[in-house]
Amino acid sequence: MTPAESSHPDRRGLLQVAVAIPAVGAMSAAALAAGVGPAHAAPDAARPGRFDPASPRFGLAVLPDTQYLFDADSADPEPLRATFRYLVGRRGDANLAFMTHLGDITEHGTREEIALAARTFRLIDGRLPYSVLAGNHDIASGDDQRGDTPYLDAFGPHRFASAPTFGGASPDGYNSYHVLRAADREWLVLALDWRVSEAGLRWAQGVLDEHRTLPAVLTTHDLVWAGDDGAARLSDNGARMWDELIRRNDQIFLALGGHYWPPGRTVLANDFDNDVHLHVTNYQDRYYGGAGMIRLYGFDLVRGVIDVETFSPWFLARDASDRTPLEAETLELTGPVDRFSLEIDFADRFRRFAPPVVPKPRPAPAVMPRGTVAYWRFDSSGAVLPAAGAPVPDGTVVRDLSGNGNDLTVSRLHDSDPKVLTVSAEHHPGQPAHASLRFDGGKNPDRGAILTTGPRARLNSEKFPRGYTIETFVRLPEPYEGDHAWMGILSWEGRNGDIGKTTGWSPLEPTCSLNVSPERFLQFVVYPDRQDADPTSWSHAIPVGRWTHIAVVNDARRTIVYVDGSKIARNPAQPSTGIATLGKPFVLGATQFDERFGQGFYGWMGDTRIVGRPLSPAEFLAPVG
Structure with a gap:
């Protein structure tokens, strides 16, 4: 057991005792x-x-x-x-x-x-x-x-x-x-x-x-x-x-x-x-x-x-x-x-004689289906940003293109260097916008950058009683250097214990977060609005050096996480209705513990969308089928 795992003996220690299912190959x-x-x-x-x-x-x-x-x-x-x-x-x-x-x-x-x-x-x-x-x-x-x-x-x-x-x-x-x-x-x-x-x-x-x-x-x-x-x-x-x-x-x-x-x-x-x-x-x-x-x-x-x-x-x-x-x-x-x-x-x-056909960027209205609560992208349609490779200044606002007012504001963690958040032209080939943000968060010392909604944003208190779909695109660097165990991709601020939840690993963790384990497994943990529970999904190890599309889909009964359009194996059958939000900001780039941010995300992040209903894989930002 690594030091990171020994400091989290319950939920995070489950990674070491999970049943291994061998892959079926040729x-x-x-x-x-x-x-x-x-x-x-x-x-x-x-x-x-x-x-x-x-x-x-x-x-x-x-x-x-x-x-x-x-x-x-x-x-x-x-x-x-x-x-x-x-x-x-x-x-x-x-x-x-x-x-x-x-x-x-x-x-x-x-x-x-x-x-x-x-x-x-x-x-x-x-x-x-x-x-x-x-x-x-x-x-x-x-x-x-x-x-x-x-x-x-x-x-x-x-x-x-x-x-x-x-x-x-x-x-x-x-x-x-x-x-x-x-x-x-x-x-x-x-x-x-x-x-x-x-x-x-x-x-x-x-x-x-x-x-x-x-x-x-x-x-x-x-x-x-x-x-x-x-x-x-x-x-x-x-x-x-x-x-x-x-x-x-x-x-x-x-x-x-x-x-x-x-x-x-x-x-x-x-x-x-x-x-x-x-x-x-x-x-x-x-x-x-x-x-x-x-x-x-x-x-x-x-x-x-x-x-x-x-x-x-x-x-x-x-x-x-x-x-x-x-x-x-x-x-x-x-x-x-x-x-x-x-x-x-x-x-x-085959690139020299048959260069791949890169899909053109898709305009925001074309990818905001009925029920879209928030949609952010990191090109000129979403924000006034510097040139690719330049740091994104604190205070930069990334607009919520859904028109629901869930704009995000950039800030650094722990007096981090400006270069912890830069503009990038890198993007997933199926991503609507051809741009992303490059995060350089890490530990020892903790550093990073976050984008948060304002104090009165609708998203802060949205409970999602009819289900939800949360999507984002990420790419982990290759080589994957440094200690980034349990870094957050997205979350809501606050402590689940403050809303009366009693089942989780700790009452100090937030009510909803998407994180990356030491083994690069995705961890989606949610405290539902209607159940005193903490159903947690775990993925396989996500690759480095390549873009990954992540979709979290809840149908008001249970939650299914998809990676690149494929349903992962470890999705709990435990009932899960809504998200127990506390009226506190939604965050891209980190996860709190006891209402404090430690390290930030390490890698690239692209278009992120939240829809207030379950979507099928054919409706994802990177559609399948």
Whole structure:
């Protein structure tokens, strides 16, 4: 127990004894196949589901060399059929947007092998968009100017003409591109022949130029190779493609190849000093020619990662007790080049060619719904403020834009330096006003700044009998330096004991406050107007270095706290009607104890609004849904 916690043995000590609920995350294919969960159940029992192009999470399936499954009279397409059944059956669950084959579909490229492969691919025709490209085993020789081949007859542009993602092909037919919609934006997939000619490179550049705002995934057969250490290196052909196409086009952030084994990966900086992830994926050297093994790239634009896993649906579909040792061994690959996560700040990585569209500021009248009691913002519509970075003088008035007279006045705590409160242009991307205040409060010695309502403000005595919604935007600094335990975000002045409350941690704490614990948990504690109680909500640890929207919603029966539109877990079911206000000022930037302010808030604070009724998440200042 830290010194801060030992000085508050009751409510605040509860943080140390709260029941920990483990997060439910993605489970491995092998674990789920053993009966732990449903996500990787046998594909034949799966319900197809629907792909959601608006979801911020989607999957890209990558299928490498399948040549040993289509090898003359040794052919066995059943592993690939199982893979296709799996992808179609799990499209909705995994939100699969697309599949791409990396070449060497067949061993010899004969008309018979190609025909069998083409029939096998019918399992996904019209059910899952996909691309293919020619590997060296699929064609006789030469670059993409080689002319007609059985491969082109079966897998040429005509096969994809009706696909909703198909954008077009090079005149020779061996190179193609697809545009898919996922995570509410468009993405480009370039599928290039194993030996692209100069004409093919010019065509590919033209496609990139025509779609210059789309992030691009490049696929080809021969790109990089790796040693046993998993560190990938450009092949001779890959070096040519890197120099003549990839490094020159910032859109290409991921490039995938097969051909070589073992698998591996590397990251190279392009001409714009941005990362390009290059991977070699090939399992034909594994048991049963790789057994139709797939690699799933799970894009998560919320977490800023691509999660990668590699497994064989064919073996996965079998009962665990029926798998042979080699089947069980090949079911899933979990080494560092087969199961990993790539951290990518997508907005920042794509900023140069596709800058994010920043919503325009919304005028105050547009965000004051029926029942708005108070609304403050820190731009020119709310106050006369100095330039960004300058201190906000004591006595500055921030107007209540609702017209209810709950104006706020700035003052410093404990003779604090003027720089403890400054103007900032930083703001939450969904915030109506594009401005905030930067607080630099802290302990040892106590310092900070506050904004308080006047002595006759309506808000001071508002009881909220029909419920309320209190919203604000905050951002904690990164690095998060110093001791800021139990700093207040907002509160009403006064002591709950002065209004006859008897249940709380102390009769000296205020009747309503939103605070931050030593662990950066939000604590909302309220003494209701109609109950002798102190229901307290606790959040998870809020992040540093990023904006957070907080909403406290009371429906006159109980209180629910939302963080970024998500209801937190630790909202008490205890009855709570109204707020037991004492007619004393409302405060932004600190919380009193025994009617004395200690430290002030540390971080940024944006628009703050109070509405005298419960709002739905769709009505929040940063609307959800």
